[in-house]
Amino acid sequence: MDEQQTIAALAALAQPTRLRTFRLLVEREPEGVPAGELARLVDVPQNTMSAHLAxxxxxxxxxxxxxxxSIIYRVDLDRFRAVMVYLLQDCCGGNASLCTPLITDLTPCCDPRQETQAC
Structure with a gap:
């Protein structure tokens, strides 16, 4: 991940409909969501959703x-992880006591070792 890729990802998420769409797709991993259903769930016209998905x-x-x-859309969680790692790579200048609250907040609510668990 480099600076330009990170800027592109953040810019893509810096719009309410795209952010809602992204979060909805995260919720629906790994099944994904058809484009038409995404438009309905986010309450935007299909052509508008197509532009946001693009x-x-x-x-x-x-x-x-x-x-x-249908076209089924899914989040690229590896790419999103790479963006987050790029942003946090030099977190707190290596001072673990400053990073601990951030790491705690980023810890998922679900145990990643278990296949299915309600969050």
Whole structure:
């Protein structure tokens, strides 16, 4: 991950509809969501959703896969992780006591070792 890729990802998320769409796709991992359903869930016209998905795709945050007549969108969690790591790489100048609260907040509510668990 480099500075330009990080800027593109953050810019893509810096819009309310795209941020809602991204968060919805995170909730729906790993199944993904068809483009038409995303438009309905976020309450925007399908052509507007297409433009937002294109922006998120160009930033590498989501990808679409054709399944029959639908395109199923999924979040690229590895790419998102890379953005977060880039932002936090030099966290607190290496002072662990300053980083601990941030790391605690970023710790997922679900135990990653268990397949299914309600958060």
């Amino acid at each position: 922006t998120l795709s160009q930033a590498g945050l989501v990808s679409g896969e054709r399944q029959s007549r």
